[in-house]
Every structure is written in C-alpha cells, then in structure tokens.
Amino acid sequence: xxxxxxxxxxxxxxxxxxxxxxxxxxxxxxxxxxxxxxxxxxxxxxxxxxxxxxxxxxxxxxxxxxxxxxxxxxxxxxxxxxxxxxxxxxxxxxx
Amino acid sequence: xxxxxxxxxxxxxxxxxxxxxxxxxxxxxxxxxxxxxxxxxxxxxxxxxxxxxxxxxxxxxxxxxxxxxxxxxxxxxxxxxxxxxxxxxxxxxxxxxxxxxxxxxxxxxxxxxxxxxxxxxxxxxxxxxxxxxx
Numbered sequence: 001x002x003x004x005x006x007x008x009x010x011x012x013x014x015x016x017x018x019x020x021x022x023x024x025x026x027x028x029x030x031x032x033x034x035x036x037x038x039x040x041x042x043x044x045x046x047x048x049x050x051x052x053x054x055x056x057x058x059x060x061x062x063x064x065x066x067x068x069x070x071x072x073x074x075x076x077x078x079x080x081x082x083x084x085x086x087x088x089x090x091x092x093x094x095x
Numbered sequence: 096x097x098x099x100x101x102x103x104x105x106x107x108x109x110x111x112x113x114x115x116x117x118x119x120x121x122x123x124x125x126x127x128x129x130x131x132x133x134x135x136x137x138x139x140x141x142x143x144x145x146x147x148x149x150x151x152x153x154x155x156x157x158x159x160x161x162x163x164x165x166x167x168x169x170x171x172x173x174x175x176x177x178x179x180x181x182x183x184x185x186x187x188x189x190x191x192x193x194x195x196x197x198x199x200x201x202x203x204x205x206x207x208x209x210x211x212x213x214x215x216x217x218x219x220x221x222x223x224x225x226x227x228x229x
Binding site for chain 1: 124140142143145146147148149152153154156158205207209216218220
C-alpha cells in the first residue's frame with residue numbers, strides 16, 4: 001500500500017472520530033437542555049426547539065425559537081447549560 | 096472551589112467598579128426593587144457551574160437596564176452602555192478568590208426589551224472559568 005494512501009485513510013478515520021464525538025456531545029447537549037431548561041412551559045415550543053449542528057470542525061448548540069435569546073437573557077437556562085456540557089465532553093475526549 | 100455566590104461576588108464587584116452604573120444600583124437577580132424600572136440599574140445572574148477536567152465553567156449574565164422615556168427606548172444611552180461594556184469586558188480578566196484562580200470574559204452581548212418593567216437592557220454574557228487543578 002502506498003504511504004500517501006495509508007495517510008489519507010488515517011486522517012479520514014480521525015475526521016470521522018472527531019465528527020462522531022461532536023455528534024455525541026451535541027445529542028447530550030440537547031438532552032440536557034430539554035431536561036434542565038428552567039423556564040415554565042406554555043406551548044412547549046421553546047423546549048422542543050433545542051438543537052445542535054455539526055459541521056466540519058464545529059459543533060453549534062442552540063435553540064431555534066426566536067425568543068430563546070430573550071428567555072436566556074432574563075436569567076433562565078435555555079441552551080447555555082448544554083453548550084458547557086458539550087465543551088466538557090469534548091475536552092475529556094481530547095485528554 | 097468557587098461556587099455561584101463567589102462568582103456573583105466577583106462579577107458584582109467588577110460591575111460596581113466599572114463606572115457603568117452607580118454601585119448602589121447593582122443588584123442580584125431576584126433582589127431588585129419591585130415595580131417598573133425608573134433609574135438605570137444592573138442585574139447580575141449567575142447560572143449553573145459545570146465541572147470540567149481543568150476548568151469549572153459557568154455563565155454570568157449582566158443586564159444593564161435603561162428606563163424607557165415615554166414608552167420609547169433611549170437608544171443613545173443603550174448604545175453608549177453596550178459599547179462601554181463590550182470594551183470593558185472584551186479582554187479576559189484574571190484573578191484569585193479564596194485561593195482559586197479564575198478568569199472571565201465576554202461571551203456575547205445583545206439588546207432586549209422588558210415591557211412589564213418599562214425598560215430596555217443590554218445583556219452582557221460572561222463566560223466564567225475557575226481553575227479546577229492545583
């Protein structure tokens with residue numbers, strides 16, 4: 001096997017591992033935000049709007065409801081707790 | 096180890112010393128004067144702290160409230176406060192509290208309205224990290 005082919009396969013495997021780790025952290029973050037969001041539900045829309053997105057080397061954790069930022073700014077936990085959890089999980093994986 | 100009350104103390108002191116808002120108008124969430132906002136105030140909320148392998152992390156929100164004038168936002172003052180707060184908290188601050196090293200810096204900022212309180216406010220979100228290793 002040529003060395004460049006082996007290297008390419010090695011890096012591809014690494015990228016897949018990173019993506020899998022971010023997916024796992026993203027799912028855990030959303031679960032955390034759904035379970036621990038400390039606001040009062042009226043329609044359930046805010047809690048259902050928790051989301052995550054994995055791109056090449058970035059994990060975004062957030063909430064798509066247009067008023068999510070308002071609720072978070074008033075001192076409630078909407079998405080910030082999950083974001084910290086995801087960061088912690090990925091740091092632990094990197095140790 | 097720094098808990099949420101310790102983080103609250105550090106952030107309140109930073110806001111009170113900043114000159115953004117008079118020191119006696121800096122409050123902890125839930126401990127503010129009742130009723131509509133008639134004078135500028137700062138309200139500090141510290142959220143849950145997450146334990147990590149090297150840093151414990153948590154967000155602290157500082158809301159700089161400006162009362163509306165005849166139902167309308169004081170855009171000039173809001174802009175002034177937001178610019179000053181971003182400048183003030185833009186660089187990470189590092190310190191020590193009770194033997195624990197901490198650092199905090201600006202994570203995000205935004206503008207919001209509170210119709211019930213008759214004010215608009217600049218939300219400054221700080222990421223607060225305390226060192227978890229010796």
